[in-house]
Amino acid sequence: MLSMGGRCRVKCGPTRTRTWDLCNVNAMLYRLSHEPLYLYFTSLGVVESRYNGSLFLLIMITAIVLAKNEEKNIERCLKSLKWCDETIVIDDFSSDRTLEIAKKFNATIYQRILENDFSSQRNFGLSRAKGDWVLFVDADEVVESSLKDEISSKILASPFEGFCIKRKDFMWGKELKFGETASLKFVRLARRDAGKWIGIVHEEWKIRGKVGEFDGFIEHYPHQILGEFIKEIDYYSTWHAKSKFDKGERSSLVKILVMPKAKFFQNWIIRGGFRDGTEGFLVSILMSFHSFLAWSKLWLLERKVSRGLRQVPLTHDTCSAF
Numbered sequence: 001m002l003s004m005g006g007r008c009r010v011k012c013g014p015t016r017t018r019t020w021d022l023c024n025v026n027a028m029l030y031r032l033s034h035e036p037l038y039l040y041f042t043s044l045g046v047v048e049s050r051y052n053g054s055l056f057l058l059i060m061i062t063a064i065v066l067a068k069n070e071e072k073n074i075e076r077c078l079k080s081l082k083w084c085d086e087t088i089v090i091d092d093f094s095s096d097r098t099l100e101i102a103k104k105f106n107a108t109i110y111q112r113i114l115e116n117d118f119s120s121q122r123n124f125g126l127s128r129a130k131g132d133w134v135l136f137v138d139a140d141e142v143v144e145s146s147l148k149d150e151i152s153s154k155i156l157a158s159p160f161e162g163f164c165i166k167r168k169d170f171m172w173g174k175e176l177k178f179g180e181t182a183s184l185k186f187v188r189l190a191r192r193d194a195g196k197w198i199g200i201v202h203e204e205w206k207i208r209g210k211v212g213e214f215d216g217f218i219e220h221y222p223h224q225i226l227g228e229f230i231k232e233i234d235y236y237s238t239w240h241a242k243s244k245f246d247k248g249e250r251s252s253l254v255k256i257l258v259m260p261k262a263k264f265f266q267n268w269i270i271r272g273g274f275r276d277g278t279e280g281f282l283v284s285i286l287m288s289f290h291s292f293l294a295w296s297k298l299w300l301l302e303r304k305v306s307r308g309l310r311q312v313p314l315t316h317d318t319c320s321a322f
Helices: 022-032 074-079 098-104 118-128 145-154 226-246 253-270 273-306 316-321
Strands: 007-012 016-021 038-041 047-051 054-058 061-067 086-091 108-111 133-136 141-143 162-171 174-176 185-191 195-198 204-207 211-220
Touching: 061 074, 061 118, 074 086, 074 098, 074 141, 086 098, 086 118, 098 108, 108 118, 118 133, 118 195, 141 145, 145 162, 145 211, 162 273, 174 273, 185 204, 185 211, 226 273, 253 273
Parallel strands: 061 086, 061 133, 086 108, 162 211
Antiparallel strands: 007 016, 007 054, 038 047, 047 054, 133 185, 141 211, 162 174, 162 185, 195 204
């Protein structure tokens, strides 16, 4: 690892942390080699060098971004990841300027068909990453500077295999501090070999070992156009219906009537979405609509199966079937 190019985080003593070119670190270690020097490699590929009480930790971080037609968002996202040693963009054959923008940030680009399987796409990214730690960020997300600093310090000699990161959602120019999105947190940073992604709808990174949590946030800027929000709700509600069906859940008229109302009440009243004003109301209504579509599509799917008309495998193009 010492002969690799790129940059690394270096911690000198208990409080100071810097990012150096690896060639400079190599030169430093060469000079120190004429003095008593203890050098060893950990099983995770992290190099530690102790010299007169100082600790030098060389850790490489890879950021992975999934994208398709994200020209409106990806520049802001990649700017927030410039501190990472490696950035990988996995593109689902975008037809806009997404790739052109990604190339400006010297990102490593792979084009791969999503096929409605986000876990497979993310696991592909893990297989291509070179870093000791891997950070997943969506194209419509931004890593706060405070989170960047926290990551750089906490992964040094960390007892955790992964970390949860909280998210701030911004809708139509306003941060949503209440409702369903206010308490969301996800495992987004982990050691490269600590686990795999599972699940088709709202995939999850399953980590083997202890998982910590950062104080900093990822900022999320989704669906700034209402039509895009509704289109995505239609898309994901289909996959939620399919997921529920595969798990043995069943729909009914009662669920179609009651569950959307319960979802709205949960977001608008119980979770305080009303405190976010009009934006909070719109999000609560749209999440209720998502619930209505998912339970309705599940009922239609059951109906088709019961009549021996099992549908073709669900794809993005067959969403309209339900």
